[in-house]
Amino acid sequence: MTSDLTNNLIELEREKVLSEVKERLNQNEDPMKIFEECKQGMELVGEKYKKKEYFLAELMLSGDLFREAMELIEPYLGEKKVEGDIKGKILLATIQGDIHDLGKNILATLLKLEGFKVYDLGVDVNPDIIVEKVKEIQPDFLGFSSLLTITFDPMKEVIDKLKEVGLRDKLKILVGGGITTPLVKDYTGADFQTIDAMEGVQYCLEIIRTRIVVKARGGI
Ligand code: B12
Known part of the structure; x- marks a missing residue:
């Protein structure tokens, strides 16, 4: 079963994806779990592209959305080593x-x-x-x-x-x-x-x- 976050990413619901990521990060959820759900969304976007349900435009939009989500997640991954x-x-x-x-x-x-x-x-x-x-x-x-x-x-x-x-x-x-x-x-x-x-x-x-x-x- 796919999560709401995964589904919203597949549907390219930018606002919903970014607000859920922010909210879950604020609630101290494991950033890697949030990342995995986004990654699964990207895999399913790829499946849709393969089946010709999505086209290049959707691939591009999903890529941009994933990047934006990662920009939110990265600061929560940990301290950079010296x-x-x-x-x-x-x-x-x-x-x-x-x-x-x-x-x-x-x-x-x-x-x-x-x-x-x-x-x-x-x-x-x-x-x-x-x-x-x-x-x-x-x-x-x-x-x-x-x-x-x-x-x-x-x-x-x-x-x-x-x-x-x-x-x-x-x-x-x-x-x-x-x-x-x-x-x-x-x-x-x-x-x-x-x-x-x-x-x-x-x-x-x-x-x-x-x-x-x-x-x-x-x-x-
Ligand atoms: C987003 C996307 C795009 C975006 C890319 C944006 C960007 N800046 O990267 C855009 C729109 C540009 C794009 C273009 C194209 N795409 Co594209 N794309 C995707 C999609 C949907 C997601 C890829 C992704 O970013 N996934 C999320 C990341 C996090 O996952 P990941 O890359 O696998 O990385 C993880 C691990 O694998 C690992 N990892 C990655 N690299 C490395 C390296 C090392 C050393 C290690 C240890 C680990 C590691 O770490 C990550 C986290 O765990 C995939 C579908 C899919 N199933 O992958 C298709 C897909 C890769 N694309 C595909 C195609 C065909 C294309 C185009 C040819 C389409 C076209 N007609 O123009 C062009 C090619 C352009 C080119 N010359 O490169 C095909 C490839 C098919 C094939 N077998 O060759 C796929 C599989 C879609 C499909 N099912 O048909 N695409």
């Missing part, structure tokens, strides 16, 4: 051909809250630029946000190029976004796949923790 507390560096991008960025932006926020330094290259990013940025920044993680099937090949291209220049094993690569599956991870050669930003953050934290333990035991 610079000195950086756990690791992560480079994020939505690759060439794809301009979806709502999920990527949420992931970026959650990572910052956990103390990661986030380098967000934005959307529609050329594969060669990503390879160059990996060389320059030397991140611990590279995260691709993918919402279109046409992104699978360019993501694989980046990973193949990283192998060619000997950088592939120096970082962990994550793929995420509504249309990704474990098969996408295997096809592209990434290390981890999810459709849940929190799971991605947990994965990064786990890798950093393991590294700390290995170092403490005298490993690399």
